[in-house]
Amino acid sequence: MATSTESAMLRATQAHRLLLSKSESLDWGIAYTSEEFPDLTRANQFREVIIEAGVDFEQVFQAVEAYYAERNLTFHGWAPAMDQDVDPHEAFLTGKGFVRRDEHAMLVREWMDVAIPDDVRVLPARAMRKALDAVLDERLADSSASKQMHDAVVGRLDDASMNGFVAQKAGEAAGYLMFFEVGDIGCVTDIYVRESLRRQGVGTALLDHAMKLSRRLALRIQGARVPKDDAAAVALFEKLGMEPDGTLTEFVRSGS
Numbered sequence: 001m002a003t004s005t006e007s008a009m010l011r012a013t014q015a016h017r018l019l020l021s022k023s024e025s026l027d028w029g030i031a032y033t034s035e036e037f038p039d040l041t042r043a044n045q046f047r048e049v050i051i052e053a054g055v056d057f058e059q060v061f062q063a064v065e066a067y068y069a070e071r072n073l074t075f076h077g078w079a080p081a082m083d084q085d086v087d088p089h090e091a092f093l094t095g096k097g098f099v100r101r102d103e104h105a106m107l108v109r110e111w112m113d114v115a116i117p118d119d120v121r122v123l124p125a126r127a128m129r130k131a132l133d134a135v136l137d138e139r140l141a142d143s144s145a146s147k148q149m150h151d152a153v154v155g156r157l158d159d160a161s162m163n164g165f166v167a168q169k170a171g172e173a174a175g176y177l178m179f180f181e182v183g184d185i186g187c188v189t190d191i192y193v194r195e196s197l198r199r200q201g202v203g204t205a206l207l208d209h210a211m212k213l214s215r216r217l218a219l220r221i222q223g224a225r226v227p228k229d230d231a232a233a234v235a236l237f238e239k240l241g242m243e244p245d246g247t248l249t250e251f252v253r254s255g256s
Contacts, residue, residue, distance in 0.1 A: 002082045002083075002246065003105065003245050003246040004221070004245075005105045005106070005107040005221065005223055005245035005246050006082065006105045006245070006246035006247070006248060007082070008105075008185045008187075008221040008223060009105045009187060009223050009224075009225050009246075009248060010082065010248065011182060011183075011185060012180060012182050012185050012187035012189075012223075013187075013225070013248075014030075014047070014048075015161075015180070015182040016042075016180050016182075016187070016189055017032050017042060017043070017045065017047070018032075019156050019159060019161075019162070020032075020034050020036075020037055020040065020042065020043040020152055020156075021033055021034040021037075021043045021044070021045075022034070026046075026063075026064070026067065027063075028049055028050060028051060028055075028060050028063075028064075029046050029047055029048050029049035029050060029064075029081070030046070030047050030048050031046055031064070031067055031068070031075070032044060032045045032046075032047060033068065033071055033073055034073075035071070035072075035073070036148075036151075037148040037151070037152055038072070038073050038074075038148075039076075039145035039148055040076075040145060040148045040149060040152060041076040041077050041145075041252055041253075041256040042077070042152075043148075043152070044068070044073055044074065044075050044076050044077070045075055045076065045077035045078070045079060045250075046064050046075045046077070046078050046079070047077070047078075047079040048079065048081045049078060049079060049080050049081060049084065049089070050080075050081045050083075050084060051080075051084070051088070051089070057088070057089075057092040058092075061092070061096065074253075076252055076253050076256040077250055077251065077252045077253075077256070078093060078098060078250065078251045078252075079249075079250040079251070080249065086100075086249045089251065090251070093251045097253055097254050098251040098252060098253055098254065099251065099252060099253075099254050100249065100250075100251055101227065101249070101250050101251070101252060102227070102228045102229075102247055102248070102249050103225040103226060103227050103228060103247065103248045103249075103250075104225070104226045104227075104228055104234065104244040104245075104246075104247065104248075105223060105225060105244065105245055105246040105247065105248050106223050106224045106225070106226050106234075106237050106242040106243065106244055106245065107221065107222070107223045107242060107243060107245045108211065108214070108222040108223065108240075108241050108242050109241055109242065109243045110241040111211065111215060111241055112211075112239070112240050112241040114204055114208055114239065114240065115201075116201060116204065116205045116208060117169070117200065117201040117205070119169055119170045120167060120168070120169050120174070120200075120201050120202055120205045121167070121168045121205075122165050122166070122167050122168075122205050122206055122209040123165065123166055123167075123168065124163075124164070124165060124166075125157055125164030125165055125166045125176060126157050126158070126164065128166040128168075128173075129154065130173075131166045131168065131173035132153075132154065132164070132166050132173070132176055133150075133154070134173040135166070135173050135174070135175060135176050135192065135194060136149075136150050136153060136154075136176075138194055138195075139192050139194075145256075153176075153178065153190070156178075161180060161181045161182060162178060162179070162180055162181075163178070163179040163180075163181070163210075163213065164176065164177070164178050164179075165177045165179070165206055165209055165210070167193070167202045167205055167206050169197055169200060169201075169202055172197070173194075174193060174194055174197045174202045175191070175192055175193035175194060175197070175202045175203065175206055176190075176191070176192055176206070177190065177191045177192075177206040177207065177209070177210055178190040178191075179210045179213065179214075181217070181219070184219050184220035184221065185219060185220065185221045185222075185223070186210075186213075186214040186217065186219040186221070186222045186223070187222075187223055187224060187225070188207070188210055188223075188224040189224075189225075191203060191206055191207065191233075193206075203236050204236065204239065204240070207236060207237065207240045208240060211240055211241070223242070223245075224237060224242065225248055228247070
């Protein structure tokens with residue numbers, strides 16, 4: 001049975017995808033498609049997938065591929081529904097070039113007071129577009145998918161449910177964070193610190209800012225999806241009072 005945090009982060013994920021994509025229910029799950037962002041993994045996914053016993057995975061996979069091909073798209077992600085045993089999905093999808101990604105569903109357990117360096121400031125990204133661009137330019141390689149990622153981040157800043165923040169260290173653009181609200185749920189959907197400025201309090205300042213916003217808004221659940229294999233990210237979220245409260249598993253095409 002899913003934890004309340006898993007359910008909340010799943011709900012936030014579904015709503016966040018709809019900022020980038022259209023959705024349509026198919027027989028085995030929900031197809032998210034985006035003509036605007038055809039190469040963006042999070043915008044083109046087959047999610048909440050349920051494969052009943054006796055159903056042929058290959059038949060389902062080919063039908064989903066055909067659905068996307070009709071729209072000149074490729075689905076880059078596959079997410080089993082919460083009540084599905086992920087092992088059969090993994091066994092099949094590995095042979096199709098997909099890799100498994102496990103993420104902690106993290107929840108604020110305690111509001112922490114942390115020290116922020118005097119030379120780090122966190123400002124609204126809407127007013128700091130040039131600074132945000134500078135950080136994104138460093139993060140993203142020169143590819144069509146990266147350009148679409150840039151446009152997806154910047155273009156959603158004006159959505160009422162999305163809050164973006166940029167950190168400056170000694171006046172230099174240092175990192176950014178995106179915080180998404182859906183109902184009474186708040187979710188950190190993205191955080192990045194420039195490599196040369198890591199372990200200098202920038203990530204802490206960004207996440208602390210988001211935590212304080214969440215507290216002011218009196219959101220019922222404040223959480224995040226954090227890759228299990230990213231020890232530094234997990235440690236940062238734990239430093240700010242979050243704890244793992246479940247696991248969310250997805251599969252993405254290798255290289256996506």
